[in-house]
Amino acid sequence: MGRTRRTAAQKAASARGLQIARERRLHNQLGLPSDAPTSSHPPLPNHVDRPTSSAPPPMAEHAMKPKVNRKSVPLLSASQRAQKRDELKLARELERIAALERDLQDVLRRETKLREEIKALKLKKCHREMH
Known part of the structure; x- marks a missing residue:
């Protein structure tokens, strides 16, 4: 079969x-x-519709792309591939660190805002007790 x-x-x-x-x-x-x-x-x-007519199926996306002469494309050596892979890893890690730094800054801003609110409430309570 x-x-x-x-x-x-x-x-x-x-x-x-x-x-x-x-x-x-x-x-x-x-x-x-x-x-x-x-x-x-x-x-x-x-689901993929099957053509009901006898017309040939549409060409695949890759068939429309021009052919690339393999000899003109430089092949990377193993060390170059490893270097490129390491660079991509570093770029992703740097992006992750930048996102964490932004989150940390947001948390610190929130913390200072809450500390100021606490100070204001304590002061208000102190004034209320004095009168």
Whole structure:
């Protein structure tokens, strides 16, 4: 019993689904709200409509892109790939640290505001007891 071949539309839909999942994971890592748009792609349909006519199925997205001459694209060495990966890790870590610093500043501002309110309330209580 042979396997059925997936159509180009099914492959494209699968690729879009994987891209959306990748973007959602990135949103979660960055701590963005879950209702933030994760992708510019429209939501995936629940099923793929099969063409009823004898017209050929539409071309997949990757088929429309121009072919790239592999020889003109420089291949990175293992050390260059490792360096690039480390740079990306550092950039993500710096972004996370910056977000934590912003949160800390917000907390400190709230704390000073509450301390001032407490001082004002103590002063008010003191004035009330004196009169």
